[in-house]
Amino acid sequence: MPSSSSPQDNSGSVLSTPTSSKPDASPALPIPEGAAPDNLIIPVAGVRPDQLHDTFSESRSEGRVHDAIDIAAPLGTPVLAAADGTIVKLFHSVRGGTTIYQLSTDNRFVYYYAHLDRYAEGLTEGHFAKQGETIAYVGDSGNAEAGNYHLHFSIALISDPKHYWEGVNINPYPLLKK
Secondary structure, three states: OOOOOEEEOOOOOOOOOOOOOOOOOEEOOOOOOOOOOOOOOOOOOOOHHHHOOOOOOOOOHHHHOOOOEEEEEEOOOOOOOOOOOOEEEEEEOOOOEEEEEEEEEOOEEEEEEEEEEEEEOOOOOOOOEEEOEEEEEEOOOOOOOOOOEEEEEEEOOOOHHHHHOOEEOHHHHHHOOO
C-alpha cells in the first residue's frame, strides 16, 4: 500500500498517491518523433547495450503485458538514474516490491524502477537525481521470484505530473540500445 503521506512537486503542490504497483499505462502506442526521452543511460551499473533483452511485449501473470524491460544483474548491483529528474515516490507494493518513480525534468516522462533490494542511503521523495547517480540496488522484491535478481524498468509518457503513475508506455529497449 502507498504511504499515507503524499509527495510534493517542486512548487509545493501535493501529488496524488499511486493506487497500483506500476504506472497504469495503456499499451504502447507509436510515439511521435521527439516524444521519447533522449540520451538515457542503462540504469544498471556495468550493463552493456548488447546484454539487454527486449521483454516489453512479453506476457505476465493475470493476462498482463510486461510494458517494461527487465535488466538482469547480481543482487546489490547499483541502480542508476537513467536521466536527470525528481524522485516523486518511494513505494512498496505486492507486484513491484521496493520501487521508485522518477519524474523527468520536463515533466513529460516517468521512469519506474522496481524489484529493488533497497534504496540508496539517504534517498528521499523530492530528491533531484542526476543521471548516473546511484538511487537503489538490484534485488528480487515484489513478485520477482526469489533469486531472480533484476531491475524492472519502464517509461511512461504522461499528461499530468500529478498523476505520474498514469500514461502511455514507451518501450525502453530501443532507447537504451542506442
